[in-house]
Amino acid sequence: MEHAFPGGRNGLVxxxxxxxxxxxxxxxxxxxxxxxxxxxxGRILEPFFTTRRGTGSVxxxxxxxxxxxxxxxxxxxTIASRTGGGTLATLHLPARTPPDL
Numbered sequence: 893m894e895h896a897f898p899g900g901r902n903g904l905v906x907x908x909x910x911x912x913x914x915x916x917x918x919x920x921x922x923x924x925x926x927x928x929x930x931x932x933x934g935r936i937l938e939p940f941f942t943t944r945r946g947t948g949s950v951x952x953x954x955x956x957x958x959x960x961x962x963x964x965x966x967x968x969x970t971i972a973s974r975t976g977g978g979t980l981a982t983l984h985l986p987a988r989t990p991p992d993l
Contacts, residue, residue, distance in 0.1 A: 896925025896979065906923040912984065916967075928973035936971065947986045957983075 942951030
């Protein structure tokens with residue numbers, strides 16, 4: 893909410909879940925907020941990357957989600973965004989938990 897709707901402006905957040913074939917689950921979160929600036933979009937999954945240094949943000953949130961999705965759960969995490977046009981974050985996860993969990 894803080895990133896998508898700065899200054900507390902109103903907006904819409906949509907959360908979805910669906911089967912994506914017999915072996916994959918798709919989870920998505922979309923908003924119609926501020927979007928991600930082009931200069932930062934390619935770096936948002938990097939550990940410790942933040943546009944809010946000095947405000948308590950350490951830049952680990954999206955990196956942790958990406959690592960859990962891919963390394964721990966055997967899926968993937970993608971983000972699509974355009975400045976001023978909202979953001980769509982998508983998790984593609986196996987329908988069954990990997991056996992080593």
